[in-house]
Structure formats: C-alpha cells, structure tokens
Amino acid sequence: MDEPPIQHHTAEHGTPAMATRARDSIEDPIMTARCVNVYYGEKHAVKNVSLDIGRNQVLAMIGPSGCGKSTFLRCLNRMNDTIPSARVDGVITLDGQDIYDRKQDVAQLRARVGIVFQKPTPFPQSIYANVAYGPRIHGLAKNRGDMDELVNTSLQRAGLWDEVKDRLSQPGTSLSGGQQQRLCIARTIAVNPEVILMDEPTSALDPIASAKIEDLIDELKANYAIAIVTHNMQQAARVSQRTAYFHMGDLVEVGPTNLIFTNPQQKLTEDYITGRFG
Ligand SMILES: Nc1ncnc2c1ncn2[C@@H]1O[C@H](COP(=O)(O)OP(=O)(O)O)[C@@H](O)[C@H]1O
Ligand SMILES: [Mg+2]
Structure with a gap:
C-alpha cells in the first residue's frame, strides 16, 4: 500500500494550513x-489526520x-458507523487490512479493536455473564469449563479477579465505579482483542480507582496496543509512550510522550501543556 508521508497535512475548507510534526516513526504499527x-x-x-498505533504501547490523545x-478514536473500530450524520473518509488499517473495506465484518472488527467508555457500562446481568457475553456471541468457548477459564483469565488480566471471585453471580452493577470500569475492561479482553x-476511562472515577486503572493500562500494554483519550495531561504523561495533541480537528503534533511534554515543537501544543489554553 502507498504510504503518504506523515507530515503532509494540507489546509482544507478554509482552515489555516497546519503541518503535523511527527517526531517518531513506528516500526510495524498495528493500526495506521x-x-x-x-x-x-x-x-x-x-x-486529514494521519497517525499510527504501535504494538505493545500506549498512545495518548x-x-x-x-x-x-x-470522534477520531471511534473511527478506529467504526463506532462512528452508528451515528447517522457521521461520514468518515481516509484509510485506516489493522494489521495491514483496510477496516472500512466492504468485506470487513464490523462485529469481528469491534472484537479485535475493543472500546471502553468514560462511564462504566456493565450490562444488567451477573459479573460472570458480563464477561461471558462476548465469547458466547463469538463462539470462543467450547463448553462451560472453557468459558469459566476465559472469564477467570479476563478478570485476572483486568485486575478484578481477587475482588469478585466469590461473587461472580452478583450483578455487575453492584460493583463500585472503578470495579465496574475494570469489569468493562475484562469484557473487552474476553474476546481476545489486539x-x-x-x-476518558477514569474521568468518572475517584483518584484511587483512577490510579488502579492507570496501573492496569501499564500492565495491559504487554499484551495489547492501547489508544487512550484523556483530558488529564498528568495521566497522559504517566501512562503513555506516545502522545498526540489535537486542536480543532487537526492533529497538531505527535511524538514520544516525554518530548511532547518537555519540548513541544508547536506553539499550540506548548500553550496547552503549560496551561495557557484549554
Ligand atoms: N454526534 C455528533 N453530531 C454532531 N456533532 C458532533 C457529534 N459528536 C461530536 N460532534 C462535534 O464534533 C466535534 C468533535 O467532538 P468530539 O470528538 O466529541 O471532541 P472531544 O472528544 O475532543 O471533546 C465537536 O465540535 C462536537 O460538537
Ligand atoms: Mg471526547
């Protein structure tokens, strides 16, 4: 596939020209x-946003x-398809395959590219059923034993197992906000995403619950690529290896997180991270 250079952002629709500064290149990105x-x-x-997602690392937006x-995040697993007025153009790939291809199965895509929202959204069912739901739909467990194993592993990976192992049949909604968010992460993990x-997965949570999710994100990157939207700059600095700064629909700058926060190349980025704007 032809790869246009990343620094090619042109002005459209009368907006001022904005050249994105990309100060890193990603070897073998999982998504482009x-x-x-x-x-x-x-x-x-x-x-006109061009951005890569690297394997086993966290990209903060x-x-x-x-x-x-x-809006950009929702393009990555075609959640914008559910918004009637939304129209997406451009090319997005996962493992080199165009995810907007006519032949792409959207349910399959959303298993491979899972999403966790700001507000924890457990189904009104048991903790077990919340995690088993995706694997059941996608036929990932042959029998009850397989499913138990998958539920157990997913809850372990989401850092929730110890807190819920004795109450798997209780409603997901009986958990605290932070636990509910980790349940949603377990539900995402259960269908084996890439x-x-x-x-903004922590913006509805208290600082302790937020810190747990941040620690979890750090662990999850051993097995998954992660893209996180956050309005909390300290959180971006803590959890991510790369940071992308957006302004009025433009991707202004993307690079290694430490450089974006200590030595931004664009005045817009600098104004934002120093708190002069935003
Ligand atoms: N469903 C929608 N219908 C119409 N406009 C929308 C919709 N969702 C977002 N927008 C608009 O698109 C722009 C980007 O929104 P959004 O992606 O939610 O920004 P952010 O997540 O950075 O706060 C905003 O101007 C917002 O008002
Ligand atoms: Mg938002």
Whole structure:
C-alpha cells in the first residue's frame, strides 16, 4: 500500500494550513490512519489526520474539549458507523487490512479493536455473564469449563479477579465505579482483542480507582496496543509512550510522550501543556 508521508497535512475548507510534526516513526504499527476526515453533516470534526498505533504501547490523545479526540478514536473500530450524520473518509488499517473495506465484518472488527467508555457500562446481568457475553456471541468457548477459564483469565488480566471471585453471580452493577470500569475492561479482553481503545476511562472515577486503572493500562500494554483519550495531561504523561495533541480537528503534533511534554515543537501544543489554553 502507498504510504503518504506523515507530515503532509494540507489546509482544507478554509482552515489555516497546519503541518503535523511527527517526531517518531513506528516500526510495524498495528493500526495506521491516513488522511482521515470526519464530518457530522457540515461540521468538519476531524481534519486529514494521519497517525499510527504501535504494538505493545500506549498512545495518548490529548487536546481541548471538542477537538475531535473521541470522534477520531471511534473511527478506529467504526463506532462512528452508528451515528447517522457521521461520514468518515481516509484509510485506516489493522494489521495491514483496510477496516472500512466492504468485506470487513464490523462485529469481528469491534472484537479485535475493543472500546471502553468514560462511564462504566456493565450490562444488567451477573459479573460472570458480563464477561461471558462476548465469547458466547463469538463462539470462543467450547463448553462451560472453557468459558469459566476465559472469564477467570479476563478478570485476572483486568485486575478484578481477587475482588469478585466469590461473587461472580452478583450483578455487575453492584460493583463500585472503578470495579465496574475494570469489569468493562475484562469484557473487552474476553474476546481476545489486539487493540483496546479507551475514551476518558477514569474521568468518572475517584483518584484511587483512577490510579488502579492507570496501573492496569501499564500492565495491559504487554499484551495489547492501547489508544487512550484523556483530558488529564498528568495521566497522559504517566501512562503513555506516545502522545498526540489535537486542536480543532487537526492533529497538531505527535511524538514520544516525554518530548511532547518537555519540548513541544508547536506553539499550540506548548500553550496547552503549560496551561495557557484549554
Ligand atoms: N454526534 C455528533 N453530531 C454532531 N456533532 C458532533 C457529534 N459528536 C461530536 N460532534 C462535534 O464534533 C466535534 C468533535 O467532538 P468530539 O470528538 O466529541 O471532541 P472531544 O472528544 O475532543 O471533546 C465537536 O465540535 C462536537 O460538537
Ligand atoms: Mg471526547
């Protein structure tokens, strides 16, 4: 596939030209986005964004409210398909395959690229059933023993097993907010994803529950690629290896997290991280 260079952002629709500075190159990315535009009717919410997601690392997406972070994130597993006014163009690949290809099975894609939202959203069912739901739909367990194993492993990986092992038949909604969010992460893990997307996963949680999720994200990157949207810059600095700064639909700058926070190349990024803006 032709790979346009990453520093190619051109002005469109009368917006000022904005050259994205990419200061890293990703070897063998698990996902690539090239020239992605998203429109909600007339509203141009994501403007010509090109960005890679690396394997076994965390990409943080930061920027002021309304800059298109969630919209871009939702392109990566075609959640925008569910919004009637949304139109996506550009090319997004997972393991080299175009995820917007006509032949792509969208349910399969969303198993491979899972998503965790801001508000924990357990189903009104037992803890066990919440985790077993995806594997059941996708036929991942041959029998009850297999399913028990899968539920156990997923809860372990989500750092929740010890807290729930004696109460698997209780409702998911009986858990605390932080536990519910880890249950949602377990549910995502249970269908064996390659990429986990997280949209402000701790913004509804208290600091202790948030810290647990941050520790978990750090562990999860051993097995998954992670892209996280956060409005919390300290969180981005703590959990990610790469950071992308968005501003009014443009990807302004992306690079190693330590460089973005200590030596941003773009004034817009600097203004945001120093708190002058946003
Ligand atoms: N479903 C929608 N319909 C119309 N406009 C939307 C919709 N979702 C988001 N937008 C608009 O798109 C822009 C980007 O929104 P969003 O991706 O949610 O930003 P962020 O996550 O960075 O806060 C905003 O101007 C927002 O109002
Ligand atoms: Mg958002």
